[in-house]
Amino acid sequence: xxxxxxxxxxxxxxxxxxxxxxxxxxxxxxxxxxRNVEENLPADSNTVYLLSSLSKGxxxxxVGVAVSEGKMNWKAPLSQYIPEFKPLDPDIGKANxxxxxxxxxxxxxxxLLILGPRxxxxxxxxxxxxxxxxxxxxxxxxxxxxxxWLYNNWAYGLVAIALQQAYQQCYMDxxxxxxxxxxxxxxxxxxxxxxxxxxxxxxxxxxLDDGTFxxxxxxxxxxxNHTPANAALxxxxxxxxMLLWASSILKKEQSELQDKGLTGGTDGDSAxxxxxxxxxxGRWTRPASDNSALLDSTAYCMGWYRTTIPSSxxxxxxxxxxxxxxxARDHSHVMGIESPKRLLVAHNGVFCGSTSALYTFPExxxxxxxxxxxxxxxxxxxxxxxxxxxxxxxxxxxVDILALARREVDLRKRQFMGSLLSEWERDRDIEAPEGxxxxxxxxxxxxxxxxxxxxxxxxxxxxFNGNKNSALLLQYYKEDTYSxxxxxxxxxxxKSMFEWNNHKLALLExxxxxxxxxxxxxxxxxxxxQPSWFQKKLSFK
Numbered sequence: 001x002x003x004x005x006x007x008x009x010x011x012x013x014x015x016x017x018x019x020x021x022x023x024x025x026x027x028x029x030x031x032x033x034x035r036n037v038e039e040n041l042p043a044d045s046n047t048v049y050l051l052s053s054l055s056k057g058x059x060x061x062x063v064g065v066a067v068s069e070g071k072m073n074w075k076a077p078l079s080q081y082i083p084e085f086k087p088l089d090p091d092i093g094k095a096n097x098x099x100x101x102x103x104x105x106x107x108x109x110x111x112l113l114i115l116g117p118r119x120x121x122x123x124x125x126x127x128x129x130x131x132x133x134x135x136x137x138x139x140x141x142x143x144x145x146x147x148x149w150l151y152n153n154w155a156y157g158l159v160a161i162a163l164q165q166a167y168q169q170c171y172m173d174x175x176x177x178x179x180x181x182x183x184x185x186x187x188x189x190x191x192x193x194x195x196x197x198x199x200x201x202x203x204x205x206x207x208l209d210d211g212t213f214x215x216x217x218x219x220x221x222x223x224x225n226h227t228p229a230n231a232a233l234x235x236x237x238x239x240x241x242m243l244l245w246a247s248s249i250l251k252k253e254q255s256e257l258q259d260k261g262l263t264g265g266t267d268g269d270s271a272x273x274x275x276x277x278x279x280x281x282g283r284w285t286r287p288a289s290d291n292s293a294l295l296d297s298t299a300y301c302m303g304w305y306r307t308t309i310p311s312s313x314x315x316x317x318x319x320x321x322x323x324x325x326x327x328a329r330d331h332s333h334v335m336g337i338e339s340p341k342r343l344l345v346a347h348n349g350v351f352c353g354s355t356s357a358l359y360t361f362p363e364x365x366x367x368x369x370x371x372x373x374x375x376x377x378x379x380x381x382x383x384x385x386x387x388x389x390x391x392x393x394x395x396x397x398x399v400d401i402l403a404l405a406r407r408e409v410d411l412r413k414r415q416f417m418g419s420l421l422s423e424w425e426r427d428r429d430i431e432a433p434e435g436x437x438x439x440x441x442x443x444x445x446x447x448x449x450x451x452x453x454x455x456x457x458x459x460x461x462x463x464f465n466g467n468k469n470s471a472l473l474l475q476y477y478k479e480d481t482y483s484x485x486x487x488x489x490x491x492x493x494x495k496s497m498f499e500w501n502n503h504k505l506a507l508l509e510x511x512x513x514x515x516x517x518x519x520x521x522x523x524x525x526x527x528x529x530q531p532s533w534f535q536k537k538l539s540f541k
Contacts, residue, residue: 052349157228204353
């Protein structure tokens with residue numbers, strides 16, 4: 001495990017924790033570094049990390065149980081469980097549970113309308129369905145329903161609400177009582193209250209340009225128990241519990257494959273979970289960009305992805321996409337090219353200051369769980385999982401994962417100045433005259449969201465849905481346009497603006513009527529879409 005320890009330094013993260021299950025038995029757990037930098041507290045196999053998108057596997061598992069109990073139907077439209085879900089595109093009203101769980105519903109992802117700067121939750125659960133109803137679902141070719149694949153956290157939020165309706169029970173209580181407790185996952189939480197007095201927690205960090213670690217507030221939103229957010233991204237767990245989770249998944253899946261008619265009734269852990277194979281079989285193909293006959297295709301399942309080693313698509317949900325794209329062109333970075341093929345069912349979790357990876361290998365009843373409590377240059381958890389996979393199965397020829405990690409770090413460090421900020425500067429035009437700043441102040445509404453533009457000491461700022469901790473200063477960008485994009489990498493990291501990976505997502509373009517009065521603004525909150533209109537609200541004096 002020397003390489004994992006070295007990886008921690010390369011990627012600049014305070015800690016990495018790992019666990020290995022092989023042939024159904026835990027053979028290794030180990031942690032490197034600190035869960036709490038300020039107090040110099042070490043991580044261990046019971047340290048609780050943010051699961052981020054590994055939470056989605058629990059949503060899918062809960063639906064599997066609900067289907068087995070007749071509470072839900074895989075092919076029933078989501079609107080059957082949430083009657084108030086009435087998306088703009090009527091075709092998406094037909095989308096069923098599988099469509100949402102495999103990310104093919106066609107709905108846009110309102111990530112920036114829900115989770116704001118500094119880990120702020122800027123949208124209430126109360127208005128969540130109404131927000132999803134306003135999300136674009138078409139492009140120039142028409143409806144995107146089952147024609148377009150987009151990874152969407154909030155599709156899982158919708159399914160969590162549907163589960164609540166089906167059981168008439170809080171989603172968080174449902175997960176706690178039907179999955180976590182029966183499986184003995186006593187250090188896995190979805191309720192913020194369950195960790196109130198726990199000190200063995202890995203805090204999220206970013207390493208700044210001077211080499212110091214800055215603790216982020218990127219997970220502050222979890223304490224507000226927002227069902228869609230916590231279901232999609234907000235669970236926490238430790239190495240010990242996740243190995244138990246993986247073992248339970250693998251055992252039940254194996255049982256179902258041995259007798260495809262089996263729907264329940266077995267003893268032990270496997271009786272808790274149902275329809276596991278249904279959630280882990282390929283549902284939507286994600287072809288590698290190289291289209292090589294040498295490498296098998298990858299598919300997204302429901303809360304998992306499925307591929308076969310060797311594949312350049314391993315880790316396609318991680319933050320290491322820059323080197324993964326290079327691997328698609330240069331197969332020298334692909335593990336196991338000269339080894340027997342091996343099925344991998346996995347998922348990643350990525351959020352500001354936290355990464356995780358869960359690999360499962362059904363053929364050998366093996367699993368690897370990795371956590372890291374830092375993120376700015378590369379996904380240490382994903383690289384750690386690859387290092388362990390290569391060693392565990394003796395894959396050949398050996399790939400230098402540490403060299404790959406160094407390459408990812410180098411590319412990421414260059415990305416902010418060489419791409420994000422340079423494009424921001426390229427499109428800026430401060431030679432154009434700036435209007436009186438008071439003309440831009442006021443509240444602007446759209447997509448059940450309010451952007452408040454405020455002026456103080458001749459400076460403008462924006463606040464999202466009244467959340468004071470989300471406020472950001474605005475810079476004049478060009479005529480009638482202001483930007484809240486951070487102009488240093490440290491600022492970008494410290495404000496947890498990981499999702500603002502394009503300067504256009506931080507532009508507010510104001511519009512005037514024929515008389516010259518500001519009447520609204522356009523903001524591109526959708527990574528994949530066009531800017532949306534936010535109407536200026538009338539003020540009465």
